[in-house]
Amino acid sequence: MNSNQFKFYLALSRVPLLKNSYPLKIMAIAFIGMIMPLLTLSVSLFIISSLSFNDHIGLFVIILLATVVGTITSFFLLYWLLYPITLTARALHQYLHNEQKPKLPTYLGDCVGQLMTEVQYTIDKLDLLKHSFDTSATVDPLTGLLNRLAGEERLRQDIARARREEKHMLVALIDIENFKTINEHFGHYLGDLCLTQIVEIVAKNIREGDWLARWNDDRFMMVLWNFNHTNALIVLERLQQQSVKTPMGELLQICLSIGACEYRGDTDLDTETELETLLIHIDDALSQVKEAGGGGIQLIE
Numbered sequence: 001m002n003s004n005q006f007k008f009y010l011a012l013s014r015v016p017l018l019k020n021s022y023p024l025k026i027m028a029i030a031f032i033g034m035i036m037p038l039l040t041l042s043v044s045l046f047i048i049s050s051l052s053f054n055d056h057i058g059l060f061v062i063i064l065l066a067t068v069v070g071t072i073t074s075f076f077l078l079y080w081l082l083y084p085i086t087l088t089a090r091a092l093h094q095y096l097h098n099e100q101k102p103k104l105p106t107y108l109g110d111c112v113g114q115l116m117t118e119v120q121y122t123i124d125k126l127d128l129l130k131h132s133f134d135t136s137a138t139v140d141p142l143t144g145l146l147n148r149l150a151g152e153e154r155l156r157q158d159i160a161r162a163r164r165e166e167k168h169m170l171v172a173l174i175d176i177e178n179f180k181t182i183n184e185h186f187g188h189y190l191g192d193l194c195l196t197q198i199v200e201i202v203a204k205n206i207r208e209g210d211w212l213a214r215w216n217d218d219r220f221m222m223v224l225w226n227f228n229h230t231n232a233l234i235v236l237e238r239l240q241q242q243s244v245k246t247p248m249g250e251l252l253q254i255c256l257s258i259g260a261c262e263y264r265g266d267t268d269l270d271t272e273t274e275l276e277t278l279l280i281h282i283d284d285a286l287s288q289v290k291e292a293g294g295g296g297i298q299l300i301e
Contacts, residue, residue: 013025015028023078023079023082023086026078026082027074027075027078027079030071030074030075030078031071031074031075034067034070034071034074035067035071084112084113084115084116085112085115087104087116088104088115088116088119091104091119091120091123092119092123095123095126095127101123101124101127102120102123103120104116104117104119104120105117106120106121106187106189106190114187117187117189117190118187118188118189120189121187121188121189121192124189124192128141128142129141137149138150140213140214142192142195142196142214143195143196143199143214145199145212145213145214145220146211146212146213146214147213147214148213148214148215148216148221150213151213151214151215151221152275154211154213154223155171155213155221155223155275155278156271156272156275158223159263159265159271159274159275159278160271162263162264162265163265163271163274166265167225167226167265168262168263168264168265169223169224169225169262169263170223170224170232170260170261170262170263171221171222171223171260171261171263171278171282172221172222172223172224172236172258172259172260172261172282173215173219173220173221173222173258173259173260173282173283173285173286174202174219174220174221174222174239174256174257174258175218175219175256175257175258175259175286175289175290175294176195176198176218176219176254176255176256177255177256177257177294177295178255179191179195179217179218180218182194194244195218197244198242198244198254199212199214199220201239201242201244201254202220202222202239205235205238205239205242206222206224206235207224207225207226209225209226210222210223210224210225211223232260232262232299233297233299236258236260236297236299237297239254239256239258240254240255240256240258240295240297242254255294255295256295257286257289257290257294257295257296258286258289258296258297258298259282259283259284259285259286259287259288259289259298259300260282260285260297260298260299260300261278261281261282261285261299261300261301262299262300262301263278281300282300284300285298285299285300286298
């Protein structure tokens with residue numbers, strides 16, 4: 001914070017009229033930039049012109065009026081141009097002091113637009129975190145799915161159920177390929193919107209009794225019951241043929257890597273060991289897909 005640019009900002013902040021208003025600082029600089037060339041022109045005309053004194057006065061008045069009108073117009077335009085910064089500061093203030101969640105625009109590409117997008121993203125994250133503490137420690141606040149801790153407990157219960165009822169289930173680990181690229185290209189706010197759309201698409205393609213959990217940032221656990229080998233592949237392949245639409249209307253093809261394992265529950269191991277073994281199997285299956293370039297399905301029977 002010791003750069004010359006910031007020192008200049010600090011110097012302007014010590015001026016009584018300017019210290020409490022960022023727009024006024026911008027307008028003061030704009031005023032100096034606009035008025036100095038015109039004043040210089042007016043003085044030069046007095047010095048070098050052969051016009052009479054009255055002509056000098058008339059010309060000076062015209063230049064002065066034009067300068068005043070142009071300056072006032074520029075002030076209004078600059079004030080409107082700076083309004084997004086004022087709006088962003090006001091949104092932060094209202095959320096911090098009144099817990100009033102704003103709705104800033106998140107589709108603008110310049111630096112001020114990015115500032116509003118990042119502020120909106122940060123406020124949304126804080127709000128989700130706050131509500132997650134208020135509701136349950138088992139729910140992922142962004143997607144509304146079970147988080148990893150709750151997902152492991154649910155999977156532990158399903159392993160016991162599969163062994164007790166002698167039923168088969170399919171356990172799949174789903175990885176969204178190049179999700180970091182989506183975040184870098186569109187920003188985290190729009191990246192989160194795409195993530196929630198992907199979750200909705202996956203949820204629509206599974207049946208009641210099946211479930212999803214968010215395993216980490218871009219990985220999800222999916223458990224399917226009452227299936228056969230062919231149906232499982234159909235479901236997994238159907239997930240890879242979906243696309244999501246960004247808020248700007250752009251279609252993104254979903255690229256999913258899926259490692260899956262069929263669990264039959266026909267061993268004598270205890271439930272905890274079965275859980276660890278199953279997780280190792282599906283993680284290995286997903287690793288094989290990733291090593292092959294991603295975007296495929298590896299099903300272990």
